[in-house]
Amino acid sequence: MSIPVQVKRLAHGAGLPLPAYATSGAAGMDAVSAEDVTIVPGSRHAVATGLALAIPEGYEIQVRPRSGLALKHGITVPNTPGTIDSDYRGELKVILINHGTDPFVIARGDRVAQLVLAPVVQATWEEVEELDATTRGEGGFGSTGGHAKL
Numbered sequence: 141m142s143i144p145v146q147v148k149r150l151a152h153g154a155g156l157p158l159p160a161y162a163t164s165g166a167a168g169m170d171a172v173s174a175e176d177v178t179i180v181p182g183s184r185h186a187v188a189t190g191l192a193l194a195i196p197e198g199y200e201i202q203v204r205p206r207s208g209l210a211l212k213h214g215i216t217v218p219n220t221p222g223t224i225d226s227d228y229r230g231e232l233k234v235i236l237i238n239h240g241t242d243p244f245v246i247a248r249g250d251r252v253a254q255l256v257l258a259p260v261v262q263a264t265w266e267e268v269e270e271l272d273a274t275t276r277g278e279g280g281f282g283s284t285g286g287h288a289k290l
């Protein structure tokens with residue numbers, strides 16, 4: 141299933157490929173950098189994509205890390221999954237952080253993250269005095285234990 145999403149190339153995005161699915165079953169479209177930039181160990185950068193979007197109402201785009209960059213270079217998205225709201229018309233940027241030991245060199249055109257289109261359900265609060273009882277109750281944060289019963 142696919143739905144149309146409007147995309148506008150900004151001036152510095154000219155000539156770059158649009159985010160694309162690498163295979164027919166890919167969940168995410170790989171987005172490319174519109175800039176040459178080096179991220180030194182421990183630092184962050186909002187990488188320009190040269191793109192602005194109009195995502196249909198009722199959907200969002202999630203910005204997720206690429207596992208290859210995470211495994212090989214310690215490069216990830218600190219706010220993962222980044223949220224691109226349907227009403228955002230500014231430039232889509234990919235925030236990256238270098239958890240590795242070496243400077244990470246990005247060249248314009250490098251695929252830096254993946255974009256996943258996802259449906260959004262908004263909540264309306266229904267405030268109550270009492271919540272229903274459950275088996276879990278207030279237990280959380282490891283309350284069910286950690287070791288599998290072998």
Ligand SMILES: O=c1ccn([C@H]2C[C@H](O)[C@@H](COP(=O)(O)OP(=O)(O)OP(=O)(O)O)O2)c(=O)[nH]1
Nearest residue numbers: 203219222223224225226228231232233234235
């Ligand atoms: O990785 C990201 C995350 C966000 N955005 C843009 C699109 C999104 O719609 C907007 C706001 O993002 P978010 O709500 O995560 O940030 P905020 O810190 O809450 O800022 P704001 O007050 O603008 O909502 O910034 C990006 O381009 N890349």
Ligand SMILES: [Mg+2]
Nearest residue numbers: 223224225228
């Ligand atoms: Mg916000």
